[in-house]
Amino acid sequence: MTGALISPSRRLRRTPFSDGVEAAGVKAYTVYNHMLLPTVFRSVEEDYRHLKEAVQVWDVACERQVEIRGPDAARLVQMLTPRDLRGMLPGQCYYVPIVDETGGMLNDPVAVKIAEDRWWISIADSDLLQWVKGVAYGYRLDVLVDEPDVSPLAVQGPKADDLMAKVFGDRVRDIRFFRFDLFDFLGHELVIARSGYSKQGGFEIYVEGTEIGMPLWNALMEAGKELDVHAGCPNLIERIEGGLLSYGNDMTDENTPHECGLGRFCNTHTAIGCVGRDALLRVAQEGPIRQIRAIEIDGPALPGCDRLWQLRAGEQVVGRVSSATWSPDFSTNVAIGMVRMTHWNAGTELAVELPDGTRRDAIVKEGFWL
Numbered sequence: 001m002t003g004a005l006i007s008p009s010r011r012l013r014r015t016p017f018s019d020g021v022e023a024a025g026v027k028a029y030t031v032y033n034h035m036l037l038p039t040v041f042r043s044v045e046e047d048y049r050h051l052k053e054a055v056q057v058w059d060v061a062c063e064r065q066v067e068i069r070g071p072d073a074a075r076l077v078q079m080l081t082p083r084d085l086r087g088m089l090p091g092q093c094y095y096v097p098i099v100d101e102t103g104g105m106l107n108d109p110v111a112v113k114i115a116e117d118r119w120w121i122s123i124a125d126s127d128l129l130q131w132v133k134g135v136a137y138g139y140r141l142d143v144l145v146d147e148p149d150v151s152p153l154a155v156q157g158p159k160a161d162d163l164m165a166k167v168f169g170d171r172v173r174d175i176r177f178f179r180f181d182l183f184d185f186l187g188h189e190l191v192i193a194r195s196g197y198s199k200q201g202g203f204e205i206y207v208e209g210t211e212i213g214m215p216l217w218n219a220l221m222e223a224g225k226e227l228d229v230h231a232g233c234p235n236l237i238e239r240i241e242g243g244l245l246s247y248g249n250d251m252t253d254e255n256t257p258h259e260c261g262l263g264r265f266c267n268t269h270t271a272i273g274c275v276g277r278d279a280l281l282r283v284a285q286e287g288p289i290r291q292i293r294a295i296e297i298d299g300p301a302l303p304g305c306d307r308l309w310q311l312r313a314g315e316q317v318v319g320r321v322s323s324a325t326w327s328p329d330f331s332t333n334v335a336i337g338m339v340r341m342t343h344w345n346a347g348t349e350l351a352v353e354l355p356d357g358t359r360r361d362a363i364v365k366e367g368f369w370l
């Protein structure tokens, strides 16, 4: 990294919470769905420690919604994913792999079923809207597909329930994992789900429009003073420890859900209508020949992983590492890699090719750390 700044422009969208993020002293951003996403407040390590001990408010407005409305909405969502949606009720959220006609991953969003005929697909970093509009148009479906101005604000950490109860009342405590309910804030009805991109527990508030963005941010910061609330963001260390995948980093459209370890979110036999179904039935039959694995890399803290690092067994390339960082809690480097089946068993010892040399002492783990 050069340390150069990023030039602001209207293509790089701000969020309803950007003023609060800046007041909280954001130190670095990335770009996600053409929108600002904070990556560091105090330091990645301090943010990590605090996330695991207290409560944070995250501007994840960049988790944009693809909204699907109309009589064919449920049919269209089922065309996008090999996860069987027939048992899904309004008020539920599902983590859904989205695949193309070859079974390649296009995104790994959270689907929010508002009503039989109204869904939000809360997307990871790829331009999914265009694929969804194309499928809807190609099949002449009776739906409207667009990107409403709905911005998730996440509240994550062990004290998330206490903070949320102060602002929305004790009823928030009753929301079950990956369910949502409706709550009032200043006369606006909000969807609040128990979900979020950390393993520390918490909520996501889907904020419609910009008007209540800063009032809500400020209310959470004010109510959380005695809980040591702080602005935060998805944390690199915690998400690798937890095995939360990052689309575009850990997987792309070159990978099937099975390669990504997302087979448990696929019901390809019964997901009738999924455009990638035939392709996935074939790969599900054979099983993947490479798959995501937790990798531990001993030795000093690794540099940032901004390109793939080859995994080797002797001279043979057997995979690649896509995310890696030092873990203070496990006193080792934790990483996410894609490993060929010949070398994917737990305990397999490998070497990693970094830009500045080889690290031996990489080992395939049985599972992730959290």
Ligand code: THG
Pocket (backbone or CB within 6 Å): 063, 094, 095, 108, 109, 110, 122, 123, 124, 125, 152, 178, 195, 196, 197, 198, 204, 243, 244, 245
């Ligand atoms: N929340 C919302 N939208 C999102 C994300 C989110 N869009 C972008 C990105 N994150 C999508 N990717 C993920 C990856 C993992 C999870 C959610 C979205 C996740 N996984 C849990 C796990 O693996 O432990 C639980 C999955 C389950 O059991 O259903 O939460 O975070 N709105």
